[in-house]
Amino acid sequence: MIKKIDQTVIRGxxxxxxxxxSHEDDLPLLENEKYENGLIYIGNKETAKVKIGILGGSTSDISLSGSWLRPMYKLLNDENICIISGAMSGYSTSQELLKLIRDIIPSKPDIVLSLNGINDMNFTQCASPKHPLIHSYQVKLGNFLVKKYGTNSNTSHFFNKYSSKTTKPMGMNSNMDIGNLILGFENSIESFESWYRNIKMAKALCKEFDIKYLSFLQPTFGVGKYEFNKKEETIYKEYLKEINPLYDxxxxxxxxxxxxxVKMNSDFMIDLVDIFQDYSEFYYDIRHPNKKGNEILAREITKIIKEKKYI
Structure with missing residues (x-):
């Protein structure tokens, strides 16, 4: 029985x-689903013969009509699988890469699947195009700490307050103020180049740990062969007019x-942009497939991983 929550509450x-x-109570989990250490498990991770790691943004987040993960799990139920999802609304491939390193690889999946694209467009999720691996929330928090506990803050030293005399941070002591916020090397690349770089690094990491990897370029409103109906066309035009004229x-x-x-890297990258070309009314907003759309995604992704004999 599903909990009385319609979609994920993001407050961690x-x-x-x-x-x-933040907590399992903030997630619309089913009886066969579990939240643990930043990951969602669909199926039994202890007895599963095949573990599938998932990376992605809101299109893969189970809070949105169960995304395509639940229908894929049903399609593969006879294969005795466990889905290990690190997908989160708003995550770009920059966050996917870090999530892969920190959480997904240690969970020991056999396969990693990533549905991505739209959140990388124009560096929408990062603090600056110069620092694509750093989310804007991290910069806001860092700036707050520097302002409150930095040299000119007139406040007691941060590390003096929160560090014991016997466990001082390496390179710092209790008499030092927090200095500048350091974001690292400044990039000067296009968003699609950053996206591709992240995917190549994810693939390389998976190969090193004997994990099969596939990246899927996600469908979205406004590109590809999908034809708008009148209602969808109105929604898109209103979005361009009222919210972001440069979006298109x-x-x-x-x-x-x-x-x-993707065309040049078909061994590990799959183009799903035109997946809804023979259908209509398969989106519920300008980015996200509806329940019918998620079922189509699940069928196609399942078909591909079986054709590649990953399962």
Missing amino acids: LDPTLGYAY KSLHKFYKNARLI
């Missing part, structure tokens, strides 16, 4: 990723380049 503070799930231009630039990259 994650120092590496910016934000995360950014969307097409990103996807034009991303689709070319």
